[in-house]
Amino acid sequence: MEQDSLLSQELITQTARLGEGIMQLNPDGEQWTSVTKIESSLCYLLTIRVLRARNIHQADVLSQTDCYVSLWLPTASTDKFQTKTIKNCKDPVWNETFYFRIQSQVKNVLELALCDKDVITQDDHLFTVYFDIAKLSLGKQVFMHFKCDSQRQEELEVGFALDNMSGPPETIITNGLLVSRKICCLEVQVVEKKKKKKTLEKEFSFKVQGSYEGTQDIKLGSELVFSSSSPARFHYARYKQPTLDITLPGKKRPPSFPSRVCDTGSPNVELHSLPSGKNLILAEDKRFDLYAKTEDCPDHLDVRLGFDLCVQEQDFLRKRQKYVAPALKKVLQLEQDLLDHETPVVAIMTTGGGMRSLTALYGSLQGLKKLNILDCAMYLTGLSGTTWTMSNLYRDADWSQKDLNKQISEARKHMTKCKINSLSLEYLKYYQKQLCQRKKEGHKTSFIDLWGLVLESFLHDGKDNYRLSDQQRAIDRGQNPLPIYTAINVKNNYSTLDFKEWVEFTPYEVGLQKYGAFVRVEDFGSEFFMGRLMRKVPESRICFLEGMWSSLFSWNVLYVWNSSHSSEDFWHKWTQDKIDNIEEEPQLPLKPHELRTRLFTPPGPLGSALRSILTDRFCIAQEHNFLKGFQMHNDYLENKHFRRWRDTVLDTFPNQLTQSEEFLSLVDTGFFINTSIMPLLKPERKVDVILHLNYSAGSQTQALDQTCKYCSEQGILFPRVDLSEEDRKNLKECYLFDGAETPGAPVLLFFPLINDTFQKYKAPGQKRSESEMEDGKVDIYGRCSPYSTYSVQYTEKEFDRLVQLGEYNILNNKDLIMQALHTAVAQKRQNKE
Incomplete structure (x- = not known):
């Protein structure tokens, strides 16, 4: 398998500043003092290939572990992704590929969780690897071996590639610490074509995963007609590229949790495919028309980002x-x-x-x-x-x-x-x-x-x-x-x-x-x-x-203890996460702003219960x-x-x-x-x-x-x-x-x-x-x-x-x-x- 060289370079941001030292206006029209910057910053395509794991310890009593890997990159997607489950195997091989669109100016930390699938009880969480994407070099492929347990020689092997993406860069607002990304507003409108004297009430359900509003319902009937002056609105981050899930009247509402198969007989629309500012017909029926329009929200913040006095x-x-x-x-x-x-x-x-x-x-x-x-x-x-x-x-x-x-x-x-x-x-x-x-x-x-x-x-x-x-x-x-x-x-x-x-x-x-x-x-x-x-x-x-x-x-109990004793140190082993820096091959050079690759091992049932008692x-x-x-x-x-x-x-x-x-x-x-x-x-x-x-x-x-x-x-x-x-x-x-x-x-x-x-x-x-x-x-x-x-x-x-x-x-x-x-x-x- 071809590996990347040991040399690594800092992520190339290539930002073109549109504004610096921006003076924002608050809702009263007064100026905020701020050191915020509006920047145009590139996005990259991150390819993650989950290859295999080795020597995974037995989590079940009567059989080997039923392994799958969960991928969580919240700076790129609201969804958690996971591989298929390999049953009864201590050396599972997945060889599955996942793609993410990441913002170069954001701290992207990937969480790779190895889990054991259980049918009756909740899945066992074996460990999580935290990997800073900033360690990767643009345009190069690298295959990482994460040494999760040196004694048992457990390891997880994952391939990474970081490439440029076509299309314009993304406009962000930042104070050098927090980043606000592009927000879009989706308007959905239902227009009833014919209105009879006696009609059954019809309910539409719209859902945009990861949006501020989440789910909205619209009812049409003899007395309730959804007018064009009050469409359902969804505010969402453009980078998430979410889908509008539509449930038409008489159809089954989609499940709340992600599912591989969800046949409701209703249309779903990928929002990034909609042209900005245009009112489009999503569905036509003899009873109603369904319209949608998406527009970019202004680059204005109601939160003051800055370290100076207001x-x-x-x-x-x-x-x-x-x-x-x-x-x-x-x-x-x-x-x-x-x-x-x-x-x-x-x-x-x-x-x-x-x-x-x-x-x-x-x-x-x-x-x-x-x-x-x-x-x-x-x-x-x-x-x-x-x-x-x-x-x-x-x-x-x-x-x-x-x-x-x-x-x-x-x-x-x-x-x-x-x-x-x-x-x-x-x-x-x-x-x-x-x-x-x-x-x-x-x-x-x-x-x-x-x-x-x-x-x-x-x-x-x-x-x-x-x-x-x-x-x-x-x-x-x-x-x-x-x-x-x-x-x-x-x-x-x-x-x-x-x-x-x-x-x-x-x-x-x-x-x-x-x-x-x-x-x-x-x-x-x-x-x-x-x-x-x-x-x-x-x-x-x-x-x-x-x-x-x-x-x-x-x-909480820890505060009461601390009030009567000099410190909480006695209880720290029960209330702190078990986090360890782990070895990885190849060893990528660590830059000042990059994070070490770390391993989180969850506590057992007793440790979790005791921690809850002490800290709640x-x-x-x-x-x-x-x-x-x-x-x-x-x-x-x-x-x-x-x-x-x-x-x-x-x-x-x-x-x-x-x-x-x-x-x-x-x-x-x-x-x-x-x-x-x-x-x-x-x-x-x-x-x-x-x-x-x-x-x-x-x-x-x-x-x-x-x-x-x-x-x-x-x-x-x-x-x-x-x-x-x-x-x-x-x-x-x-x-x-x-x-x-x-x-x-x-x-x-x-x-x-x-x-x-x-x-x-x-x-x-x-x-x-x-x-x-x-x-x-x-x-x-x-x-x-x-x-x-x-x-x-x-x-x-x-x-x-x-x-x-x-x-x-x-x-x-x-x-x-x-x-x-x-x-x-x-x-x-x-x-x-």
Whole structure:
């Protein structure tokens, strides 16, 4: 058998750029800032010849394995293909050929699964080989021997060939990480010729496999006539070259699953054979005519692909600068105005902690307000309980310009009221009605949505129609810091240690910074396909987002274990996939953007059951995935933005990343690290000073230590945190880490939530009298503390004391805050020079 030479070359892309640095328009006609490119890129013909396997181990008890090979290349086809089954043979020979049309700019990873056919039970999955098509050379044929088990000498032999294709190249849109491919729209119309007074109802069924719509039915009868103004529409990716399956009235509907034989007596049409823009007759009958027309969709995306800040946030920064620069001059008592390049970006970062964090944040902000530091802040980030405080504050368009006593009084009213009424029959009926309405609107509901409604009753007087996009009014003049809310996207059957992706929410947009993909906040929860908005779903009320941001019900066994032990390492052998790099002949040279050939061996029944028990979450908030349909760029692993946030076990498995999922699975960031700092470490935000307000239960330094470790592993600039054992045992109210040992890192002020000098001082420099000593006894973390993370009600005295403690700890460390700001200004000036 003739083999290819050992030399390999990178896939020839030969792209002709049609546009670069494209400025896209969002649905409101405003410009997105984007680094997206519209390119014309070649497609290739991939030929795969499955030859044979050798020495396959016996999977059945009484006979040899009944082998077949399944081929899965999702970047080229929605269908899985498979060879014929060779019965009772350990050395099966298939010699079958398959063809795929692949896009050269996409990361194409072929999955070859060897399976054992079983008649009664589910087929046994023996192993899967992952092969990166980018390793092939254009115009050459190669026969690969995949060494699947060296001890048993199992191997799979497959031939590959990559050739040019005739026809024009494909237009793609990419940010160098995600790729959106050409979308077409098919319109199908049924026109009834004769309409009698009494006619039986006739039903047509149309199906386009892999399209956004899937299947649509049309009914014709005495009262229902399908008009030309409302044809059935299907949106599909052109590269899939799908078929329109038609079931005429009185005929049997085709089976849902692919079948070699499917005789329904109805026409099927290959869509790539239809000329674009022409209305064609597919079927003629004495009762009706069937028309179809296909057209290319515009090269416009409703998802913003890019890594820069959106136009709205950039505009906000310019407006906020007019507040920040004078405030810093006043606070630091500077003689001259600060120039733009001398003005540091100051951010307030909070951690979660239920009602404790909600309450303490009011006190911290009150202290910052009294020091005039609040006007110096550009950003305010939160997760879990602090998002409840933030969403309340931003209802007032000028909250940071006012005294916070009114806001605090309103929070006290709801924190001290009896919560048992929230579980009354009246409220339960209200919850059911709201969940039904939410489902009817198109959202996927879960127990997390019920939790959001309960929070609404805890923190408000009745139904709250407020939405995240309404907060744009509170930042339209730059009058308040920009709020950023955080969550993480997780995946079923994986712990958060193995898979998590940072998600950020602002009043402008929601996005995954790892992929450089963002949508307008009004469109979050709507249905997208290949970056296009397919179905608009009403924006969620903010109570549902609050429920998701603080989804304490999304725990699993591994999280409980991790909370009481130092790590999940003990369970990793039960919850991680068994993936091994395997040998192949010939050994093709590995380029930087190419993936090693790997072998996946599925776990046994016991391992699968144990993994499910350990990793399944009680409940997850799910939203329609706006990355659905995108594909990973061939060079995505070399993209500097992706490398920054590349931290999951699936990052080198492009077929299994988020763009392949129907829904985003969003949970509280605290299920990984109790911090909202990650959006502030995005280089484009250029944050210089971070006020780290910690409200965690238990260890006050754990979240900070975890952040330091994570940033070190990811190569993210972060100041070195050096706390002595004495400090860790007896924490002070504030620590300053100036980042001198890590140039380019932000200055960090760390405020643990502790009760230290507050016990003796009611205000900085003002000692308590004997009668006031009781007010200084704030038991935050004791066994009998009223401030447990799971407490939902405080007395007025408990609420007031926690607010006062939060305020005091800020005011008592004014000097350290001023030192941090002076350091940041000096660094800005030095960097400019």
